Amino acid sequence: MDDLLAFLRIDTQSAKGKGVEGAKFLQDYMQSNGIEAELVKHKAVNPYVLGEINVGAPKTLLIYNHYDVQPVEPLEKWETDPFTPTFKEDKLIARGVADDKGALMARLEAVSELKKEGKLKVNLKFLYEGEEEIGSPHMPSFLPEYAKRLKADYILWEGAGRGPNGAPQVVLGVKGLLYVQISAKTPKDLHSMYAPIARNPAWELLDFLRELRGPDGRVNIPGFYDDILVPPSVEGLTASKLGIDLRLMKEALGYEVQDDFLVKLVRDPTCNLDGIQSGYTGEGSKTVIPSHAFVKLDFRLVPRQQPKVVLAALREMVKKRNLEMMVLGEEEPFRTCEDSEIAKALIDSARETFFMEPLVLPNSPGTGPMASVARTLGIGQIADGVGPDNPGSNIHSFNEFIYKRDYRLCKEWMVNLLKRLGV
Ligand SMILES: [Zn+2]
Numbered sequence: 001m002d003d004l005l006a007f008l009r010i011d012t013q014s015a016k017g018k019g020v021e022g023a024k025f026l027q028d029y030m031q032s033n034g035i036e037a038e039l040v041k042h043k044a045v046n047p048y049v050l051g052e053i054n055v056g057a058p059k060t061l062l063i064y065n066h067y068d069v070q071p072v073e074p075l076e077k078w079e080t081d082p083f084t085p086t087f088k089e090d091k092l093i094a095r096g097v098a099d100d101k102g103a104l105m106a107r108l109e110a111v112s113e114l115k116k117e118g119k120l121k122v123n124l125k126f127l128y129e130g131e132e133e134i135g136s137p138h139m140p141s142f143l144p145e146y147a148k149r150l151k152a153d154y155i156l157w158e159g160a161g162r163g164p165n166g167a168p169q170v171v172l173g174v175k176g177l178l179y180v181q182i183s184a185k186t187p188k189d190l191h192s193m194y195a196p197i198a199r200n201p202a203w204e205l206l207d208f209l210r211e212l213r214g215p216d217g218r219v220n221i222p223g224f225y226d227d228i229l230v231p232p233s234v235e236g237l238t239a240s241k242l243g244i245d246l247r248l249m250k251e252a253l254g255y256e257v258q259d260d261f262l263v264k265l266v267r268d269p270t271c272n273l274d275g276i277q278s279g280y281t282g283e284g285s286k287t288v289i290p291s292h293a294f295v296k297l298d299f300r301l302v303p304r305q306q307p308k309v310v311l312a313a314l315r316e317m318v319k320k321r322n323l324e325m326m327v328l329g330e331e332e333p334f335r336t337c338e339d340s341e342i343a344k345a346l347i348d349s350a351r352e353t354f355f356m357e358p359l360v361l362p363n364s365p366g367t368g369p370m371a372s373v374a375r376t377l378g379i380g381q382i383a384d385g386v387g388p389d390n391p392g393s394n395i396h397s398f399n400e401f402i403y404k405r406d407y408r409l410c411k412e413w414m415v416n417l418l419k420r421l422g423v
Contacts, residue, residue, distance in 0.1 A: 121422020
């Protein structure tokens, strides 16, 4: 694990402009293991690390990871120094060990081993990013410029380790996202005695929100559910069937969830209220009719819902109520087919490595730029797996850790995956 430990010692907090040393470390490591590697600055503060091994195979796998990490604060909550990797019982604690340096190094070590033994049967390309944790601001301009160099048949996403039932996870897609801010305005604040005749933006916004989403959570945008495609395997993702301990979820959320929580997380599109603000919220009372109210909403979209289509219908609703809308984010959902080569190879290699049935999620409950990557690079098969993390790994939080044995298993999983992709 020495290479991983050395990598973990490097501070790569992209939010604080740190990371170049991490990129150089990777370039050195790759070159000393016979992998072509280059740092590409593009417009990023932390350079992209591009690598390649061409063994003349018919197929090519692109491996994506990121070497930057989240800020370590609050430091006082860490039991150990975040950049001094520490073994404690069966754990390895350090910032980035679960997200995403552990997966990156385990995969790279597996590749190096196979290469040394001359057993690589698939061409490999590597893309390591140093700005993932600050929202990948330069990827939209980087990808089209380097699309030719990154051309591949499949992409292995940044890493998914064990799921909530302890089984290795294979994730075949992501939800999409539409993020908007909607506001109601009048020319000025008024004395509340005008209430019988006045417009009140706060009420106007609340009326709109009640129209938008029913008490059962159903979203009332016309056509919202029309294009949804639910793979039959989703209904099997119940806690009782998968052996998921619901107490773990209670710990994570602070309250109880039902047996079908994972079904809903994967299957259901949502309208979430992120924040709402209006009027007088100070101490005591002020009788006033506010002149401004706004709300921030995010819609998580599931495969085949298009943010553009949802947005157009939402725009009509907003217009009818004389509200204003600003679009703050748009990301398409994405799903790779369960019987695609990459999915099958990931699932079979997980079984072979862990001696248990992997947890296959048709898409993650979260969002990522898979769709835009797929379109820009012209690659239809993108899947996630081969990570050393577990649901309790404290990703983005303090005392981030992985289990030592999971690192070894992650390496083994990568070896088994590469052997299958080469056939
Ligand atoms: Zn992260």
